[in-house]
Amino acid sequence: MKIFHNLDELKTPLENAVLTLGNFDGIHLGHREIFRRVVRRAREIGGQSVVYTFVPHPLKILAPEHAPPLINTYDEKEILIEASCIDVLISAPFTRELANLPAHRFVREILVEKVGVSHLVVGYDYLFGKDRSGDVNLLRRMGEYLGFAVEVLDPIRENGEVYSSTRVRKMIREGEVRAVTKVLGRNYNFSGRVVHGFGRGSKLGFPTANLATDKELLPCPGVYAVKVKRGEEILDGVLNIGRNPTFNAAGLFIEVHLLDFSGDLYGEELRVYFVERLRDEIRFAELEQLKRAINNDIARGREILAAARLIQYQEYLDCGRGQRDCP
Helix, strand or coil, X not given: CEEECCHHHCCCXXXXXXXXXXXXXXXXXXXXXXXXXXXHHHHHHCCEEEEEXXXXXXXXXXXXXXXXXXXXXXXXXXXXXXXXXXXXXXXEECCHHXXXXXXXHHHHHHHHHHHCEEEXXXXXXXXXXXXXXXXXXXXXXXXXXXXXXXXXXXXXXXXXXXXCXXXXXXXXXXXXXXXXXXXHCCCCEEEEEEECCCCHHHHHCCCCEEEECCCCCCCCCEEEEEEEEECCEEEEEEEEEECCHHHCCCCCEEEEEECCCCCXXXXXXXXXXXXXXXXXXXXXXXXHHHXXXXXXXXXXXXXXXXXXXXXXXXXXXXXXXXXXXXX
């Protein structure tokens, strides 16, 4: 997949570009269906499949206080789009100047003259341009005049529920990590670097790897059964996200206890896949109560993880080109 991080890098229009635009945060199964249609149409006309998206998320510029936490990092999103068999990704900077560009000029100057769109795939409620004045009706009118086709998609649903990034965020925030797998098509996950902590886990008899991550969206505080990828090795673990209320700690901590593992992990990058929520984070009056709870978490985690199958993106997105470690 060819990636353009700035439109100035695109020296000539693409040939027979079949394009879709949007934020595509999370690359859930609804997005995957959109990409599938784009790829199929591009192959039918001998063109190039193109995803046009923005960095950062427009609300981070226009209304930072209302900007949602991103489901994926930008690097993760690029990998997932590439794995969806897309030929070209335009990951364009979103600026206030772009936000003030009238919708008709965005279509003519960027989509047609710069990118070379021949077939555009958008959702029925897609809005764009200054004051979000552009819609599918404008796209259809301009398509007739400028010579590109417009394909408008109805909401993509399963069992009556629409696939959406908003729905995914809500589920993750509420700790519904098992259920969200059916919307994402994969286990929700993050990559984290092992850093030094306070050593409390080791003193209790349950050594943990403390993780620092750039992931904006994490499940709500609590204890989770997880799969952990270390290089090519998959390990079982129990992870705590929270503020360590038993120790009156300040800040949010991410700590994972790897089952049946011993070794030095400091400085390593681990990818953690959420399998199931075990319980809320609790403040214990005594350390012995905490130790008993951890033992129970480990026992229950073992049972769940023994029967769990890790679902990674390659199982439904891999185009056979060989993929990097990915969400």
